[in-house]
Amino acid sequence: MPTTSKAKRPTAKFYIVGSLPPGNIQAVASDDIIITGFVDDLEAFLSDACLMDDPTLRNSIAQKGYDMVRQHYSWEEKLRGYEKL
Numbered sequence: 274m275p276t277t278s279k280a281k282r283p284t285a286k287f288y289i290v291g292s293l294p295p296g297n298i299q300a301v302a303s304d305d306i307i308i309t310g311f312v313d314d315l316e317a318f319l320s321d322a323c324l325m326d327d328p329t330l331r332n333s334i335a336q337k338g339y340d341m342v343r344q345h346y347s348w349e350e351k352l353r354g355y356e357k358l
Contacts, residue, residue, distance in 0.1 A: 290315065
């Protein structure tokens with residue numbers, strides 16, 4: 274996963290929002306990683322958030338997502354799986 278240094282963003286917080294987070298997610302909670310659980314109004318919760326304002330980080334995440342989709346969901350990959358049947 275892409276990272277950003279604490280020196281670059283010393284006050285940054287990472288929020289994980291969603292009902293019933295599993296134990297492995299709850300285990301990573303810290304002062305900088307906040308697990309909120311269920312949020313009644315997500316739009317209001319995010320209204321003060323700064324989402325992905327680092328272009329390098331955004332591009333890195335986008336590229337990794339694109340690569341993962343190509344690797345696991347391409348027609349060639351699906352055909353290989355079908356041929357194994």
